[in-house]
Every structure is written in C-alpha cells, then in structure tokens.
Amino acid sequence: xxxxxxxxxxxxxxxxxxxxxxxxxxxxxxxxxxxxxxxxxxxxxxxxxxxxxxxxxxxxxxxxxxxxxxxxxxxxxxxxx
Numbered sequence: 001x002x003x004x005x006x007x008x009x010x011x012x013x014x015x016x017x018x019x020x021x022x023x024x025x026x027x028x029x030x031x032x033x034x035x036x037x038x039x040x041x042x043x044x045x046x047x048x049x050x051x052x053x054x055x056x057x058x059x060x061x062x063x064x065x066x067x068x069x070x071x072x073x074x075x076x077x078x079x080x081x
Contacts, residue, residue: 046067047061047067048060048062048063
C-alpha cells in the first residue's frame with residue numbers, strides 16, 4: 001500500500017510541476033507586459049518631468065500627491081468627470 005501511495009505522490013507532484021510549466025509563459029508575459037508598465041506609470045505619476053527636458057524621467061523631481069491635487073483642482077478635469 002505504501003508503494004502505491006509513493007507513486008501517487010510522485011504523479012501528483014509531477015502534475016503540479018507540469019501545470020506550473022504550462023502556466024509560466026502566461027505569468028511571465030503578464031508581469032513583463034502588464035504589471036511592469038503599470039507599476040512604472042504609477043511611480044511616474046508622483047513625479048514632475050517633461051519629455052522636452054534633457055534629463056531622463058528617472059531623474060525627475062518627486063512631487064508626491066501634488067499632481068493629483070492639481071488635477072482635481074483643474075476646472076476642465078471637474079467638467080470631464
């Protein structure tokens with residue numbers, strides 16, 4: 001009985017590994033093409049930068065919630081939403 005149990009656990013373990021290997025390309029592509037840019041956009045929303053400036057966006061000045069405060073104070077933004 002114990003040899004049958006050991007075989008079943010090996011089969012279950014192999015099925016889990018095969019499942020993860022099957023899903024792994026989707027997980028990696030989701031992280032690279034969706035979660036990564038979403039995280040970068042979220043971080044950049046707290047900075048003040050200009051695409052016309054010669055500095056890179058990573059050297060931009062940290063302004064915190066000022067961008068959001070200015071957006072909510074803007075009358076055009078209020079009309080849109």
